[in-house]
Amino acid sequence: MTIDTLCVQGGWQPKRGEPRQPPIVQSTTFRYETTQQMADLFDLKAAGYFYTRLANPTNDAVAGKIAALEGGVAAMLTSSGQAANTFAILNLANAGDHVIASAQIYGGTFNLLAASLKKLGIETDFVDPDADAQTIAAVVKPNTKCIFGETVANPSGAVLDIGKFAAVAHEAGVPLIVDNTFPTPVLCRPIEFGADIVTHSTTKYMDGHAAQVGGCIVDSGNFDWEKYPERFAGLVAPDPSYHGLSYTKAFGKAAYITKATAQLMRDYGAIPSPFNAFILNLGLESLHLRIRRHAENALAVAKYLQTRLGGDVAWVNYAGLEDSKYYALAHKQFAGGLPCGVLTFGLAGGRERSVRFMDALKMIEIVTHVADARSCVLHPASHTHRQMTDEQLREAGIPPDLVRFSCGLESSADIIADLEQAFAASK
Numbered sequence: 001m002t003i004d005t006l007c008v009q010g011g012w013q014p015k016r017g018e019p020r021q022p023p024i025v026q027s028t029t030f031r032y033e034t035t036q037q038m039a040d041l042f043d044l045k046a047a048g049y050f051y052t053r054l055a056n057p058t059n060d061a062v063a064g065k066i067a068a069l070e071g072g073v074a075a076m077l078t079s080s081g082q083a084a085n086t087f088a089i090l091n092l093a094n095a096g097d098h099v100i101a102s103a104q105i106y107g108g109t110f111n112l113l114a115a116s117l118k119k120l121g122i123e124t125d126f127v128d129p130d131a132d133a134q135t136i137a138a139v140v141k142p143n144t145k146c147i148f149g150e151t152v153a154n155p156s157g158a159v160l161d162i163g164k165f166a167a168v169a170h171e172a173g174v175p176l177i178v179d180n181t182f183p184t185p186v187l188c189r190p191i192e193f194g195a196d197i198v199t200h201s202t203t204k205y206m207d208g209h210a211a212q213v214g215g216c217i218v219d220s221g222n223f224d225w226e227k228y229p230e231r232f233a234g235l236v237a238p239d240p241s242y243h244g245l246s247y248t249k250a251f252g253k254a255a256y257i258t259k260a261t262a263q264l265m266r267d268y269g270a271i272p273s274p275f276n277a278f279i280l281n282l283g284l285e286s287l288h289l290r291i292r293r294h295a296e297n298a299l300a301v302a303k304y305l306q307t308r309l310g311g312d313v314a315w316v317n318y319a320g321l322e323d324s325k326y327y328a329l330a331h332k333q334f335a336g337g338l339p340c341g342v343l344t345f346g347l348a349g350g351r352e353r354s355v356r357f358m359d360a361l362k363m364i365e366i367v368t369h370v371a372d373a374r375s376c377v378l379h380p381a382s383h384t385h386r387q388m389t390d391e392q393l394r395e396a397g398i399p400p401d402l403v404r405f406s407c408g409l410e411s412s413a414d415i416i417a418d419l420e421q422a423f424a425a426s427k
């Protein structure tokens with residue numbers, strides 16, 4: 001099936017007489033007839049539902065659709081994108097381990113690595129995503145457990161060369177984790193370029209209507225953990241918290257997701273409500289139509305902003321523009337050469353003008369959210385990144401005048417008209 005059909009038909013497969021929509025199984029618990037039946041579930045000897053923190057039919061159906069969309073073997077839903085990235089890394093790295101991450105990533109993920117995981121004893125080195133393979137490889141240490149990047153960085157818009165990062169990771173014998181939130185699998189399937197694990201904030205385009213917070217981890221099933229039995233002892237060696245079970249021996253290609261469920265979800269929680277999974281699935285049913293319209297609108301707005309260069313606009317960054325340094329890479333990695341509906345630009349007049357401009361917008365709203373059906377705008381220097389100095393902002397690839405613009409599904413003519421009046425009003 002093509003990706004368009006998978007968006008509509010993937011996941012829940014009703015049998016005769018069952019509901020066409022995935023039922024919202026709003027139950028914490030599931031009934032069994034004998035003590036032994038339940039014991040086999042606890043031993044992971046039999047598959048079945050027993051407690052929603054570990055597995056739930058609604059959540060599983062939606063995870064199955066996302067696994068199919070990404071071309072992976074298994075997926076797990078989480079209660080947020082933050083939880084997805086936390087689990088994706090904690091499933092591989094322990095205290096005393098090392099992670100390499102692109103320096104151009106979502107602020108929440110930066111804090112996760114630089115502050116919270118650091119407190120747990122996991123060190124991260126950040127690398128310039130545009131650096132050459134040799135420079136990135138030089139950062140690898142014997143205790144490196146994974147390399148992490150974002151297909152399209154939020155908010156900077158930097159495009160990750162997935163093939164380059166995968167080659168460095170595989171040479172080092174570690175998996176590449178890619179956060180594919182912005183392009184979604186409709187525009188980019190990172191596994192096809194060598195990513196081993198794919199994560200999502202499903203809060204963004206996958207849901208698309210700002211209705212639920214959620215996340216997902218997809219395993220390609222391609223990484224050979226048993227080739228490095230010491231480095232990935234957590235997956236290969238017997239797990240004392242599961243009666244000495246080896247995840248790779250017992251679950252083969254599903255070892256990584258099974259371990260994430262059996263250990264991390266068991267111990268840390270962060271399961272989504274089945275109701276949220278249901279809402280996410282409604283979003284997925286039209287994802288293929290929406291994300292293309294978001295991207296087409298972004299290209300139209302980026303081209304309009306270019307006509308203002310030298311006047312109101314200081315710079316425009318969208319990988320779909322011919323003069324973007326990521327144009328060739330975008331054509332290699334993204335269907336139709338367009339990354340997503342988010343673009344960034346700066347106003348002539350710097351930080352103060354950017355603020356005046358945003359305050360003058362009428363239809364386009366100032367919200368923290370991004371990748372929503374309604375166009376919205378954010379000024380990282382005043383909002384998400386306001387604790388940073390101008391110098392720290394530049395190092396993170398976020399100039400102080402940067403406006404992050406998320407093109408919605410409105411007519412591009414109406415979006416451009418609102419921008420036009422705000423330019424005039426903010427002079």
Ligand SMILES: *Cc1c(COP(=O)(O)O)cnc(C)c1O
Pocket residue numbers: 080081082083106108109150154179181182200201202203204213214215
């Ligand atoms: C929003 C976002 C996250 C965090 O997701 P939440 O659902 O808000 O927890 C992670 N990565 C990227 C790229 C994001 O845009």
